[in-house]
Amino acid sequence: LSLLLALGCMGTSAFAADITIKELKKSTKTGSITVVQNLNAVEQLEITGGPVAGVEYTLAQIGSLCEITYTGGYMTGYAVKKSVAQQLGINTGSYGTETYYIYTAKSALDKIQEQLAAIEQSEWKGLVEGLTGSRKASTDENGQVIFNDLPYGLYLIVQTDVSGAEYEGEPITLSHLQTPMLVSVPGKNEEKEVKVNVKTPLGYGELTKS
Numbered sequence: 001l002s003l004l005l006a007l008g009c010m011g012t013s014a015f016a017a018d019i020t021i022k023e024l025k026k027s028t029k030t031g032s033i034t035v036v037q038n039l040n041a042v043e044q045l046e047i048t049g050g051p052v053a054g055v056e057y058t059l060a061q062i063g064s065l066c067e068i069t070y071t072g073g074y075m076t077g078y079a080v081k082k083s084v085a086q087q088l089g090i091n092t093g094s095y096g097t098e099t100y101y102i103y104t105a106k107s108a109l110d111k112i113q114e115q116l117a118a119i120e121q122s123e124w125k126g127l128v129e130g131l132t133g134s135r136k137a138s139t140d141e142n143g144q145v146i147f148n149d150l151p152y153g154l155y156l157i158v159q160t161d162v163s164g165a166e167y168e169g170e171p172i173t174l175s176h177l178q179t180p181m182l183v184s185v186p187g188k189n190e191e192k193e194v195k196v197n198v199k200t201p202l203g204y205g206e207l208t209k210s
């Protein structure tokens with residue numbers, strides 16, 4: 001499972017038990033995620049690698065970047081609703097409230113990664129499509145799909161259909177689905193326009209380029 005997170009935005013201070021979560025204002029704090037799908041180079045077939053069109057990705061927000069206040073100070077982290085966590089099979093966080101699991105450190109986010117990685121490939125598509133507000137789009141001739149107007153937060157991105165994949169205008173078969181990606185907005189360098197690069201090999205024995 002890929003994990004691309006804005007860890008630089010997250011605090012590391014001691015934390016009190018009683019906290020109040022304040023989500024960032026979605027109307028003023030938004031960004032984008034661009035997924036760039038490429039084909040790995042295959043020297044034997046004289047394939048130099050490049051953009052792949054027609055690959056479908058589905059995105060769903062699973063958590064919000066929030067300011068967490070507590071006695072003596074505040075810090076930032078990701079708040080994931082427990083109802084969403086249950087859909088994903090997640091049952092832990094750095095901290096918790098009645099409604100949310102709170103993630104304020106990489107080690108806690110790694111637990112999400114581990115739990116999502118344990119999900120069977122056959123369940124990936126249904127998992128992301130079953131989340132509220134999920135949206136899908138396919139890569140263009142430049143191998144790009146852009147998801148705009150994303151509230152700052154944590155996103156699950158799944159490659160849900162590769163049957164329409166094309167390389168240089170010709171249909172190709174990709175060897176496997178990309179594992180689910182956990183991506184944050186803003187990115188790890190606090191950029192609001194986040195780019196994710198995906199490279200996938202051709203299917204074994206699928207000689208679609210002469």
